[in-house]
Amino acid sequence: MARLAQTAGLSDVQSEILATVREFVDKEIIPKAQELEHGDTYPAEIVEGMKEMGLFGITIPEEYGGLGESLLTYALVVEEIARGWMSVSGVINTHFIVAHMIARHGTEAQKRHFLPRMATGEVRGAFSMSEPGLGSDVAAISTKATRDGGGDYVVDGTKMWLTNGGTSTLVALLARTDEGADGPHRNLTTFLVEKPEGYGEVLPGLTIPGKLDKMGYKGVDTTEAVFDGFRIGAYTVLGETPGRGFSYMMDGIEVGRVNVAARACGIAIRAFELAIEYAQQRETFGKPIAEHQAIAFKLADMATKVEAAHQMMVNAARLKDSGTRNDVEAGMAKLIASEYCAEVTQEAFRIHGGYGYSTEYEIERLMREAPFLLIGEGTSEIQKTIISKGLLEEYRLRS
């Protein structure tokens, strides 16, 4: 895009990575997205292309075979990919979160075991927190991991909404361990569950039923995971520290929020591109609809929202990269980017008139993708809870 969503102060390496990804998106993703999405087909060829570009290891430290790039670089890459097709960004999103958690909180042995293979895309990650009975209220998790006599854990319970549940080979699983640790949320533990790709009983006691049928976000698989007497070694506990799972997953979610904001920016950019092009082609009452002030003003509003969301997303990523706590800013970026994305997409849809309702037009797909961003990595209500809590701490009245 010539003018909108520019990012000041990028290094040459960042600019080069982004230019390569943009070209890949324009040539390999945009022309194929419609057909793959309507067929609910996994984008296998595109995933291979991303592996070749090193995108699965983009933030993994160089000593473990990755590119060692920042959250900002990653977020800008995701923005580009989501501009092409949000489902493709879904393939790398959970993988990126799991790699981040292992790099930050894993033992040296866990890092050496997983990260080099994650960097090539040979091992691909899924992130499993939600259950049929809960999403926002993570502390209510009921899936249980109980120690047996030999020191292993036995896991029982059902997890819900695993993005990449069938195609991943590593699941970061949050389960209740109740091992006597005190303090809020200290009874939850993250396990690194290795499994084969596929559906059905993939390991004794672990079943991945088929793909869930979704309104949009097609192509990428979203599944349940059923644990029934599933046995797993204590060495699979992330960081080998039981009871720390909640904070590890929240750290993952925090980078995930920037990433969801970036996806929302990507979709909004694409919706704007489609709308401004269509508005100059479609004529009514003897002139292009872009020349009717009502439509021109819509374009102005849309562009302003695209710009604001992008800048907030970039700010949240940069804060995290600098080591500063960014929960409030990541929440704000996620909130505004996802809400604006829904609004911009809706306006682009209206500008397309009746054609926006046709499955032949890309905007119809974006209309089905945008609502997911209002929910994933925490709903807007949950973002407002986090933002207001952070602000009330910061601006506490001093008596």
Ligand SMILES: Cc1cc2nc3c(=O)[nH]c(=O)nc-3n(C[C@H](O)[C@H](O)[C@H](O)COP(=O)(O)OP(=O)(O)OC[C@H]3O[C@@H](n4cnc5c(N)ncnc54)[C@H](O)[C@@H]3O)c2cc1C
């Ligand atoms: C396509 C898809 C992919 C997903 N992928 C994953 C994944 O990979 N891994 C994973 O773990 N999860 C995943 N999720 C789950 C997602 O994170 C949850 O759906 C989300 O967190 C919301 O939880 P919920 O659906 O249980 O809604 P609920 O928590 O039941 O919320 C229902 C409504 O109540 C509101 N609400 C809840 N609590 C409050 C409160 N305290 N104050 C005000 N309002 C409140 C919510 O904002 C929402 O509007 C995915 C979901 C979808 C749809």
